[in-house]
Amino acid sequence: MYKNNKILVVIPARGGSKGIPRKNIRLLGGKPLIAHTIEMGNTSKYVDNIVVTTDDNEIKFIAEKFGAETIKRDGKLAEDSIPLDPVIYDATIQKENEINEEFDVVITVQPTSPLLKTKTLDLAIETLIDSNDEDNKDESERYDTIISVVNDRHLSWGYDEENKKYFPLYKERVNRQYLPKAYKETGSVFATKREFVTENSRLGDNIGLIEISKQESIDIDNYEDWWVAERILKKKKVLIKADATHEIGTGHIYRGLSIASKLVNHEVVFLLDEAQPLGIEIVSNNNYPYITHNSDKGEGKEADEAGKEELIEKIVEYDPDIVINDILNTNSKYTKTLREKGFFIVNFEDVGGGVKYVHMVFDALHEHKIPLQNLYSGHKYYILKDEFYYQSFKEIKEDVNRVLLTFGGTDPNNLTEKVLEAILDSKYQNKIEIILGLGYANKKQIQDKYKDNDRIEIHENVKNMSEHMHNADLIFTSAGRTMYEIASLGVSCICLCQNERELSHIFGNVEHGFINLGLGSDVSAEEIRETFESTIENYPLRCEMNKRMSEVDLKHGFDNIKKLIKKEYKKWKNENKL
Numbered sequence: 028m029y030k031n032n033k034i035l036v037v038i039p040a041r042g043g044s045k046g047i048p049r050k051n052i053r054l055l056g057g058k059p060l061i062a063h064t065i066e067m068g069n070t071s072k073y074v075d076n077i078v079v080t081t082d083d084n085e086i087k088f089i090a091e092k093f094g095a096e097t098i099k100r101d102g103k104l105a106e107d108s109i110p111l112d113p114v115i116y117d118a119t120i121q122k123e124n125e126i127n128e129e130f131d132v133v134i135t136v137q138p139t140s141p142l143l144k145t146k147t148l149d150l151a152i153e154t155l156i157d158s159n160d161e162d163n164k165d166e167s168e169r170y171d172t173i174i175s176v177v178n179d180r181h182l183s184w185g186y187d188e189e190n191k192k193y194f195p196l197y198k199e200r201v202n203r204q205y206l207p208k209a210y211k212e213t214g215s216v217f218a219t220k221r222e223f224v225t226e227n228s229r230l231g232d233n234i235g236l237i238e239i240s241k242q243e244s245i246d247i248d249n250y251e252d253w254w255v256a257e258r259i260l261k262k263k264k265v266l267i268k269a270d271a272t273h274e275i276g277t278g279h280i281y282r283g284l285s286i287a288s289k290l291v292n293h294e295v296v297f298l299l300d301e302a303q304p305l306g307i308e309i310v311s312n313n314n315y316p317y318i319t320h321n322s323d324k325g326e327g328k329e330a331d332e333a334g335k336e337e338l339i340e341k342i343v344e345y346d347p348d349i350v351i352n353d354i355l356n357t358n359s360k361y362t363k364t365l366r367e368k369g370f371f372i373v374n375f376e377d378v379g380g381g382v383k384y385v386h387m388v389f390d391a392l393h394e395h396k397i398p399l400q401n402l403y404s405g406h407k408y409y410i411l412k413d414e415f416y417y418q419s420f421k422e423i424k425e426d427v428n429r430v431l432l433t434f435g436g437t438d439p440n441n442l443t444e445k446v447l448e449a450i451l452d453s454k455y456q457n458k459i460e461i462i463l464g465l466g467y468a469n470k471k472q473i474q475d476k477y478k479d480n481d482r483i484e485i486h487e488n489v490k491n492m493s494e495h496m497h498n499a500d501l502i503f504t505s506a507g508r509t510m511y512e513i514a515s516l517g518v519s520c521i522c523l524c525q526n527e528r529e530l531s532h533i534f535g536n537v538e539h540g541f542i543n544l545g546l547g548s549d550v551s552a553e554e555i556r557e558t559f560e561s562t563i564e565n566y567p568l569r570c571e572m573n574k575r576m577s578e579v580d581l582k583h584g585f586d587n588i589k590k591l592i593k594k595e596y597k598k599w600k601n602e603n604k605l
Contacts, residue, residue: 032131032156035076036068036148037118038095040138041105042083046249051138052089056260060247061086062093063141069094070145073152075130079138080118098122111135113226132156133224139247140215141256143239151175151218151237158235159220171231173218176210177244183209210236213244258292265290266347268298268338268354271306273466277436278508279353280309282375285410286351287315289585298341305436305466318345339364349373349596357381369603371596387595389588391511392532403591406534409511409584414493416582421517423573424500427563429458431499433492435507435525436464442523442547444473446503447483449555455563460484462495501563506535506543514539515581519569521558523547540575 040051040061047053051061061079068077079090080098082105087097098118103109119133132155136143151173158170180203183196197206216237223231247253267286271277287295296316299306302323310317320341322334342350342365350370352362356379363384365372372385382388388402391409430450434442443461450459463470465488477483489495496502497516504513506522506529513520514534522535522543535541544550544558562568 034074034132035130036074036134036136037115038079038138039114040079040081040086059089061138064138065093065095067145071148116226130221135217137214142243142245143215151216155218170235171220171233173235175213175216175239176236177213178208179211180206180209214246263293263348265293265295265349267351270300270303272303273437280306285412288413407587415515418493418497423570425566427500429499431460431502433462434505437466449552453556453560463487506532510535514576514579517573517576519572540572
């Protein structure tokens with residue numbers, strides 16, 4: 028049906044732009060401004076001809092280089108006071124005379140709308156043509172003109188010139204989302220049946236509107252608009268694949284959230300496993316967008332393969348520029364498939380077979396002596412949560428008045444209770460604060476058991492962890508990512524490892540100001556108590572621990588990672604162009 032309609036797109040581009048001189052041919056995102064609109068139109072499924080009407084030879088040259096036809100505009104039609112109607116009519120007549128055929132639809136597309144998408148142009152065409160189909164019996168929905176608009180509802184005011192008074196253009200003050208829709212023309216797309224294109228008008232009798240996004244609606248009129256468009260064109264789609272379970276903890280999800288919070292100029296979405304609801308709960312509570320896949324397809328090899336295939340399908344469907352995997356050890360089939368499909372892949376803490384196909388691996392927890400070419404290891408690649416950037420460094424006091432126990436999101440070995448019992452059996456008589464993670468399995472038992480002890484405060488899933496840590500005089504924790512947060516604050520710390528993997532996290536050692544007791548399940552309550560007592564009684568030791576932590580720079584991990592990714596991504600993109 029659409030192919031039975033001959034469709035012309037006219038791009039008006041005069042040389043005398045005032046707000047930004049010569050803006051139509053200045054480079055935006057590496058190509059002339061007008062080139063964005065031409066290339067968008069050329070990928071339409073329905074457009075027969077794209078013509079640029081211009082009075083400027085340089086614009087003519089560049090427009091033709093990027094695939095548009097050009098029509099010479101008379102100088103009188105390029106004056107500031109001339110509206111678009113006669114310009115579009117002139118271009119239409121010239122093109123029709125050239126091909127000796129009349130168009131059915133004439134569409135004005137502005138060169139100052141570089142973010143307009145082809146699917147939006149096609150939607151305007153489909154809406155106009157579909158509305159005039161013989162099967163459409165509703166006369167009120169037969170459109171002569173389709174105009175692109177943006178929903179621009181605000182608490183607006185008018186001005187009465189006669190009475191010199193301002194007055195509201197709304198009935199009642201409510202939040203913006205509850206105001207009635209108010210549409211503003213964007214100028215991006217103006218599609219009209221040919222019979223309504225005249226020297227004085229392009230507007231038919233029956234008007235239809237298509238609502239477009241704020242991003243697509245950007246019309247470059249000044250340098251501020253240009254800056255915004257430039258930033259949007261540089262924006263990348265980033266997919267973060269991570270999960271949280273009682274087995275692997277919540278650190279992977281929280282690192283993803285830290286990354287997402289810093290990528291304010293990019294589009295970020297999480298890919299989460301429906302079979303692991305803990306990760307979905309955390310991301311949802313932080314209001315970040317996410318999509319899901321389901322790895323639980325039943326038992327057996329075929330079911331396992333089906334789960335992996337769905338995971339890849341979801342990534343392909345979202346079509347990100349960068350895939351970030353924070354899922355521990357990946358397999359080679361998974362990363363090889365992603366690489367073959369053209370994605371740039373960045374993994375965290377991955378020592379699986381999949382690393383040979385990813386572009387970059389960052390591992391803050393392990394100091395690799397013989398790293399792979401694409402592997403970056405050590406504490407300078409740790410990403411702190413936002414709240415730790417703003418806390419002051421701890422000043423060590425001679426007395427220990429508050430001890431904090433925090434063993435991660437799940438604490439699978441219940442080191443919390445083991446350490447608590449050792450502290451209660453010691454000489455220490457001051458406050459004990461316990462922070463239980465979202466996935467801690469023994470919440471009710473520990474709360475019931477110690478609810479009558481005035482010395483013990485129990486909190487769950489706190490939002491201001493840095494404040495709790497900074498208020499503590501000594502912290503017990505596992506040898507995971509929490510170590511870096513503690514080091515960034517300079518609080519004395521005793522570590523117990525949750526598993527064999529944490530034994531390889533060598534950051535938690537005396538060089539960086541930590542006392543590490545090794546595998547928590549192997550450490551006796553007596554050893555915990557003795558270490559605790561000797562530490563709280565040794566003020567010079569705690570000062571030295573604080574000093575060593577101060578010598579570790581943990582505030583630039585994300586900057587270090589971002590700089591490397593930017594460099595390698597640019598290099599990869601250039602290589603793929605060749």
